[in-house]
Amino acid sequence: NAGVTQTPKFRVLKTGQSMTLLCAQDMNHEYMYWYRQDPGMGLRLIHYSVGEGTTAKGEVPDGYNVSRLKKQNFLLGLESAAPSQTSVYFCASSSTSGVYNEQFFGPGTRLTVL
Amino acid sequence: RKEVEQDPGPFNVPEGATVAFNCTYSNSASQSFFWYRQDCRKEPKLLMSVYSSGNEDGRFTAQLNRASQYISLLIRDSKLSDSATYLCVVEGGQNFVFGPGTRLSVLP
Numbered sequence: 230n231a232g233v234t235q236t237p238k239f240r241v242l243k244t245g246q247s248m249t250l251l252c253a254q255d256m257n258h259e260y261m262y263w264y265r266q267d268p269g270m271g272l273r274l275i276h277y278s279v280g281e282g283t284t285a286k287g288e289v290p291d292g293y294n295v296s297r298l299k300k301q302n303f304l305l306g307l308e309s310a311a312p313s314q315t316s317v318y319f320c321a322s323s324s325t326s327g328v329y330n331e332q333f334f335g336p337g338t339r340l341t342v343l
Numbered sequence: 344r345k346e347v348e349q350d351p352g353p354f355n356v357p358e359g360a361t362v363a364f365n366c367t368y369s370n371s372a373s374q375s376f377f378w379y380r381q382d383c384r385k386e387p388k389l390l391m392s393v394y395s396s397g398n399e400d401g402r403f404t405a406q407l408n409r410a411s412q413y414i415s416l417l418i419r420d421s422k423l424s425d426s427a428t429y430l431c432v433v434e435g436g437q438n439f440v441f442g443p444g445t446r447l448s449v450l451p
Binding site for chain 1: 347
């Protein structure tokens with residue numbers, strides 16, 4: 230099993246450009262999450278999904294959109310990139326959000342917006 | 344008040360030392376608690392879940408105090424390989440809230 234994979238690993242964008250980050254998991258997990266991590270701020274939840282076809286906003290959703298058309302994939306879109314979106318983006322999945330349940334993370338995407 | 348707060352760190356300790364990390368959370372309804380470890384420029388990985396009665400895994404001991412909304416992680420006999428950032432994570436309904444992390448450097 231590959232676990233959680235993310236594409237691409239690195240990306241540089243210019244302000245105003247758009248892009249889509251792809252997250253894929255092969256563990257048949259129901260829940261998937263997108264986080265961003267900035268120095269000194271820990272991981273902040275952008276959007277999450279509790280199942281195929283459903284999405285919900287997290288702590289910092291502005292400027293991002295997501296889609297979960299297939300259970301194994303969770304896409305994060307930036308419609309018009311801004312320098313404030315320079316960050317490391319992590320995708321994660323879990324079987325549920327229940328007690329003692331583990332999140333599995335992808336390796337991250339390092340995004341720079343110039 | 345932030346939802347999850349941790350010791351700011353960094354902690355620089357010699358090999359063999361015992362070190363303790365503290366974490367407080369604000370959501371009294373939270374039911375699940377975890378410690379994750381994150382190596383530099385890597386993804387977080389689960390270190391251990393935190394059970395109500397406290398739990399131990401080798402050199403690592405986690406404690407939960409629901410009344411004080413406080414979680415701790417104790418590392419005994421520190422190894423160089425324990426150098427990492429330790430993230431306190433609290434379940435908040437359908438998702439998880441991460442603390443900012445505490446960085447540990449174990450020195451030879």
